[in-house]
Amino acid sequence: xxWKPSLPPGPAAPTWADAAPVPFPVPIPLQGHPKSSLxxxxxxxxxxxxxxxxxxxxxxxxxxxxHLTPRYLGIEDGPIAPQPPELLPPxxxxxxxxxxxxxxxxxxxxxxxxxxxxxxxxxxxxxxxGVLALFLVxxxxxxxxxxxFYFPVQENKTVCPxxxxxxxxxQLIGNYTRDRPLFLQLKDYFWVRxxxxxxxxxxxxxxxxVLLRLLSVTSYSLPESIQSLKCRRCVVxxxxxxxxxxxxxxTINTYDVVIRLNNAPVHGYEQDVxxxxxxxxxxxESAHFDPQAENNxxxxxxxxxxxxxxxxxxxxxxxxxxxxxxxxWKQPPLIWDANPEQVRILNPYYMEVTxxxxxxxxxxxxxxxxxxxxxxxxxxxxxxxxCDLVHIAGFGYPDSANKKQTIHYYEQITLKSMAASxxxxxxxxxxxxxxxxxxxxxxxxxx
Numbered sequence: 308x309x310w311k312p313s314l315p316p317g318p319a320a321p322t323w324a325d326a327a328p329v330p331f332p333v334p335i336p337l338q339g340h341p342k343s344s345l346x347x348x349x350x351x352x353x354x355x356x357x358x359x360x361x362x363x364x365x366x367x368x369x370x371x372x373x374h375l376t377p378r379y380l381g382i383e384d385g386p387i388a389p390q391p392p393e394l395l396p397p398x399x400x401x402x403x404x405x406x407x408x409x410x411x412x413x414x415x416x417x418x419x420x421x422x423x424x425x426x427x428x429x430x431x432x433x434x435x436x437g438v439l440a441l442f443l444v445x446x447x448x449x450x451x452x453x454x455x456f457y458f459p460v461q462e463n464k465t466v467c468p469x470x471x472x473x474x475x476x477x478q479l480i481g482n483y484t485r486d487r488p489l490f491l492q493l494k495d496y497f498w499v500r501x502x503x504x505x506x507x508x509x510x511x512x513x514x515x516x517v518l519l520r521l522l523s524v525t526s527y528s529l530p531e532s533i534q535s536l537k538c539r540r541c542v543v544x545x546x547x548x549x550x551x552x553x554x555x556x557x558t559i560n561t562y563d564v565v566i567r568l569n570n571a572p573v574h575g576y577e578q579d580v581x582x583x584x585x586x587x588x589x590x591x592e593s594a595h596f597d598p599q600a601e602n603n604x605x606x607x608x609x610x611x612x613x614x615x616x617x618x619x620x621x622x623x624x625x626x627x628x629x630x631x632x633x634x635x636w637k638q639p640p641l642i643w644d645a646n647p648e649q650v651r652i653l654n655p656y657y658m659e660v661t662x663x664x665x666x667x668x669x670x671x672x673x674x675x676x677x678x679x680x681x682x683x684x685x686x687x688x689x690x691x692x693x694c695d696l697v698h699i700a701g702f703g704y705p706d707s708a709n710k711k712q713t714i715h716y717y718e719q720i721t722l723k724s725m726a727a728s729x730x731x732x733x734x735x736x737x738x739x740x741x742x743x744x745x746x747x748x749x750x751x752x753x754x
Contacts, residue, residue: 472691476692480665481664487654487692488527490528490609492522493527507613507617508612514612517618521652524625524626525625525651540694542700543687543697546715555579555581556577558581559580562583565586567584568683568686570589573602583603584606588653588682589608589609591635592639594643595640598644598649610650610652612652612655625645661685661688666678683702684735684739687699687739697749698751699749700750702739703753704736
């Protein structure tokens with residue numbers, strides 16, 4: 308049960324609308340409340356000003372009964388010293404209420420919590436300002452670095468940017484076109500009228516026979532569920548360490564097309580990388596993954612051919628012929644349980660676009676000093692030619708000075724392992740940065 312102090316007979320106290328303090332030189336008697344149930348020193352009234360309030364007092368001067376007197380909250384931490392009411396500051400009445408409308412409630416305690424909260428905030432002002440400053444720095448850094456790692460990109464599915472990628476890609480890729488098929492088709496090579504001018508990886512010169520055999524047991528179409536989409540929202544998931552503990556899995560799963568790379572695992576990392584896989588680009592040396600366990604039943608397994616022996620390996624696996632063991636920089640799997648209906652052969656045209664137009668690599672390179680695009684940059688190029696929205700996640704390498712930082716989210720190899728690589732990761736970083744600046748792609752992590 309609560310109680311309310313009442314004013315002596317007279318006009319009601321003014322409200323905040325009067326914009327003036329209410330002189331309060333006399334205490335408010337506590338009418339109808341037993342003295343024994345009150346605790347001296349209880350704060351019983353509050354105003355919007357945290358430095359003003361009232362205190363339950365007794366035995367002050369000539370006032371033997373319990374009463375309320377004004378009191379600074381600022382001295383509440385010290386002992387309660389008796390002070391004549393006339394020496395304390397005036398009280399202000401809340402807007403629309405008289406002093407008699409305020410008071411204490413026995414069951415809930417003093418009604419000074421807002422004032423006390425404000426005081427606590429004042430005491431912690433430095434810490435709060437520090438946290439706010441850190442938050443603002445994070446926002447600035449995220450915008451400056453085009454970083455969405457802390458603030459994931461939220462796309463409105465109802466607004467589809469049809470044609471935007473195509474328009475912006477033309478600014479970066481000369482003679483950009485979407486007329487080229489994504490995958491090689493048997494009908495295009497059965498009667499070849501215009502022989503390819505280049506050997507793999509930019510053409511099929513010298514590999515026509517084995518390619519025809521391989522295309523006879525594979526397919527080339529996109530799933531109808533993807534082909535029929537009016538707007539294709541795609542994400543290319545890199546293998547970078549920055550995906551670890553990112554909790555990006557649910558976000559990645561929302562895209563129409565999820566493209567993964569090489570042997571990057573999904574099982575056991577679903578929270579960070581998701582579980583959906585529409586396409587997985589790979590080459591023989593990177594095929595050390597279980598095609599069934601690490602993919603979905605309808606995942607397309609897209610072979611990226613770098614050399615003629617890659618065709619031979621794939622054809623031997625799918626036709627169950629004698630395995631090819633020589634010609635690889637790393638031994639590929641000899642047993643690979645893949646459904647031929649899921650296998651596709653990437654059109655070398657996209658390797659050419661990536662190498663020549665994004666990295667400015669010469670079409671003909673010395674045999675001993677060949678530079679090749681990474682599967683990741685190749686996958687982004689592919690997405691730019693058939694998606695309406697392209698996002699990336701998990702791209703980028705550690706700083707060259709950081710020798711101990713792992714480069715992948717699933718294994719412990721460091722940047723040192725890239726020393727003898729045929730990839731120029733610095734040039735690729737420049738190409739991806741340019742895409743980000745043009746708004747051609749958006750980054751879900753940081754780059």
